[in-house]
Amino acid sequence: CGACQRMKPHLETIAAETDATVLTVDIESHLETAIEFGAQSTPTFVLFVNGQPVKQLRGAQTEQSLRDLVGRYNS
Secondary structure (H helix, E strand, C coil), X not given: CHHHHHHHHHHHHHHHHCCCCCCCCCCCCCHXXXXXXXXXXXXXXXXXXXXXXXXXXXXXXXXXXXXXXXXXXCC
């Protein structure tokens, strides 16, 4: 989607500048994954800590809000 495409550079920057691993999933190709994590709108961001989902954000986000989220759990 358009919002997803606009978020891509922010995600790439965060992945390059933090210890976070960033993975994107095309929900049209992987519908079962979208259902598993409750992605009812796009984009949906799911933050994992130690392999477990701990936070979910829906809709476009600012780069700073994503950095803040990663920083909150990366201490």
